[in-house]
Amino acid sequence: MTGPSDDKETPQTAIVVDHVSKKFRIPLEKKYTVYQHLFGIFKGGYYSYNEFLALDDISFTVNHGESFGIIGPNGSGKSTLLKLIAGILYPDKGYTRAYGRIAPFIELGVGFHPELTARENIFLYGSILGLKKNQIREKYDEILSFSELKKFENMKIKNFSSGMTARLAFATAIQTDPDILLIDEMLAVGDEEFNYKVVEKINEMKEREVTIVFVSHALRLVQQYCSRTLLLSKGKIIQIGDTSQVIEKYLQITREHQ
């Protein structure tokens, strides 16, 4: 099987997603213990689960410095796709590749340790991204001032409100100089003032030619940021290409549903 012509990898390519399919397993009976598992084997029903095809043969590429949108209804597989690009999930078929340091901001989080303080988490995150300690130290103040959480630097993350956690997470992701930024629903919990800062920051990153993959239900923002967009529905690509056309298609299939 060969993909569409824009699937060819070039030196400009930042992200490749090639014929990717992802299935989730939904257990029929909840077998979460050794005891139940052994009991299940005993009854002859060895490992029974339904498979749910969350992504079906997805292929596309994103170039360096491009802002790429992903839209689609709830449960269409957008977050799953970002997790595959970030290497958090493994595909069942196909492969994904990303060139450069990826900072994922997925479902309002970036990977924090609840028992550690904001300060310790910033260092933890930086070291996951492969930054050296002095590099993190340089970014440290920017992160806290951007998120406006300086007062709370020694509080444990588990005591943060969800909005505060998301703020800190977002600030950490963007201030660590990633080459590729994966953003999923970033404006869902921030207050107006913070959202305004985020929008400004994204513009700044676009100018710096950071590659951005942008998942959002805020179509106005997708329109504003992304030159190309992918429309997913039920795990399949419905359309990929010019953002205005893809959004139009999305609105059209939404209307047809009603």
Place this chain on the structure above:
Amino acid sequence: MWIFEYRDLIQVLTISNLKIKYQSSVLGFAWSLINPLFMMIILYIVFSGIFKISEKQFALYILIGIVTWRFFTSATNLGMISIVSQPGLVKKIFFPREILVFSSVLSCLISSLLEFAVLFCILIILQVSISSSILLFPIIILIFFGIAYAFSLGLSSLFVYYRDLNQIWDVLLQAGFFLCPIVYPITVIPEKYLDIYMLNPLTVIMEIFRDILLNGIFPPLWDVVYVSLWGLFLLIFGHYLFSRLKIRFAEEV
């Protein structure tokens, strides 16, 4: 190799494990060092009566057994939950998942080395003759670390799928406590079972530690080779299991 590439991350996680561990108890750090001594005293009182041995050597014999055993239990217990206890990390960002297990076991090793340091002080105070065989200590502890890490790799990956594994492991550890020569001298094992008894690599490790710390002699070379082979085998097996099962960690935690 990820150990070098992610050494900063390993350091951050190991230190945070230690912080969490010592924060949660009131006397924290000091208590964790006194704890094995209390255990030694109680077990010595009970078991020296049973086996009618009342020399100080036996108290030290028990203490070495306890410190060794405590590393194995704490490392495997913490290692086992290291994936499941970090859903926030596992579901949101990529890094080699082995690092969570490795840094848990490493933090237990550091605690254990402090216990060994206390043990060492006691040996000096009691004027046990220390010989040059003590130089083997780092090698043996490294092998022991490998074994505990290998067990933790297997346990942590299985625990993601089977959430009662910790209870099963608890029972196995309780049995293990009596299957290893911790509170009794090996001489109580009947001759005909001795060969089988000595197959247990943890038993051999305890005997090696006693040789180099308490008896001041070099352990039989074969014993060291034997536990190294176990370590190698377990590491290969644990790593294989972990790599098979890690594929779905982010979906299951």
